[in-house]
Amino acid sequence: MKIYNSLTRRKDEFTPIADKKVGMYVCGPTVYDEPHIGHARSAYNFDVVRRYLAYKGYEVTFVRNVTDVDDKIINKAKEVTGSLPAHQEQGPGQAGHRVTGLIEATREISKKYLDAYHEDMALLGIGRPDKEPKATEYIPKMITFIEALIEKGCAYSSGSDVYFDIKKAKGYGKLSNQNIEKMESGARITPGENKKDPLDFALWKGAKEGEPCWESPWGKGRPGWHIECSVMSSDILGDGFDIHGGGIDLIFPHHENEIAQSEGAGKSFARVWIHNGLLTINNEKMAKSLGNFISIKDFLKHHRDPDYLKLLFLNTHYRHPVDYTDEKLGEMKAQKERFLILLEKIPRIIKGHQVTPGSSRTRAGTGKSHGHQPVEEFRKKFEEAMDDDFNTPLALAALFDLVTHAHKLMQDKERCTEEEAAELAVIRKAIIDLGAVFCLELAKDVAKAGVDEKQVLGMIGQRNAARARKDFKAADDIRQRLLREYGVILEDTKDGTVWRSKA
DSSP states (O other), X not given: OEEEETTTTEXXXXXXXXXXXXXXXXXXXXXXXXXXXXXXXXXXXXXXXXXXXXXXXXXEEEEEOBBOSSHHHHHHHHHHHTOOOHHHHOOTTOHHHHHHHHHHHHHHXXXXXXXXXXXXHHXXXXXXXXXXXXXXXXXXXXXXXXXXXXXXXXXXXXXXXEEXXXXXXXXXXXXXXXXXXXXXXXXXXXXXXXXXXXXXXXXXXXXXXXXXXXXXXXXXXXXXXXXXXXXXXXXXXXXXXXXXXXXGGGIIIIIHHHHHHHHHXXXXXXXXXXXXXXXXXXXXXXXXXXXXXXXXXXXXXHHOOTHHHHHHHHTSOTTSOEEEOHHHHHHHHHHHHHHHHHHHHHHHHSTTOOOOHHHHIIIIIHSOGGGOOOHHHHHHHHHHHHXXXXXXXXXXXXXXXXXXXXXXXXXXXXXXXXXXXXXXXXXXXXXXXXXXXXXXXXXXXXXXXXXXXXXXXXXHXXXXXXXXXXOHHHHHHHHHHHHHXXXXXXXXXXXXXXXXXXX
């Protein structure tokens, strides 16, 4: 298996530190707003990576952090409480109440949106990580880490702030492939910052009035953003681990600074860096100000099936940007239909044959029955694509080739031989199993979910009566009404009309 490593800027053969065990750390959400489909892309991407590694037989420990204290969260809490610093807003004896209100609001904001993130990921069918550390749970260990950096001369205190000394970082810019001299030439020190160099970054921020803070050797304050990931990853996975992931927008400065501070503390760090491309809406950056913000709940409210979004992501390589458009989403609905049509049809075709996918795999999976390609050849194409830097477009194409193969095997038949039934059973199981690597809900019985079957069957009876009297317009009107009002698709077979819900 080869993975594109952002650190080496090439595809490297993946060899985990421990045989058949993989430690993977991914930067998770800063919980201050509703999760949107851009968040879904990153979460889905690394869930697929985790699932495929498990499919390959690796024991994966997947860690994804939660930033639950941050400027964005605090600013959101200020919007909610309408608060300015206490001394500007409250009279004598009332400031304490305001401070407590802001701190409580910050906690409530982070909890509210973390709960929303968990709920939305569950609605999409995206699995939770094995470990999900929160920044606020790691404050003492962050302080210890910062003390070690000061002791090693890589960091310095300035008043109640602590900064990392970028001059002490060997090879700074190696992940983002930037030259430190050029970076410095365009950098500026923001008013209020007491750092030596414009590129120095905060490890600890002195407390501002009314904001959440913790005691430290440098006074009350809170950690900088970058330090949490270095501390959490090394604490859970060890000083060196296999994979670090996140969006491409995190390469600089976040991930670059993680490397600097971890190596500055004398620790080995992540060996392979995986970064996913970002999402746009009609070739524009998604933003509430542009009116193109799509939350996960809004997406599911309008489109119901999370697989449409997953298929959109799968059709673009994870390292590339993906553009969301209504036209593309329509294509993804058609792709899901292809899967469902086949998976519904196979049981009907093989009905009456005593076959199970497990018992037939040797014959159908490795033989060349009926002159068709064996199922294992399609599985091999799927794995070869995924082994090449998780090339999901090619892997998905292999699945659709298997769908085409199955339809050729069935041709126009309404019944099949025992050998054909055995192969079709294997094909159906293979599509469901490989689809599960992509977290596609193909095994879920959605055929008649939420539909009044008695009502549908009654309308099918009316349609059959119309066809019998050759009133084909009335028959077609009933078909269109079933599709329009109930989301029901009909298929006429030699044994009668069968139906299922639209994907």
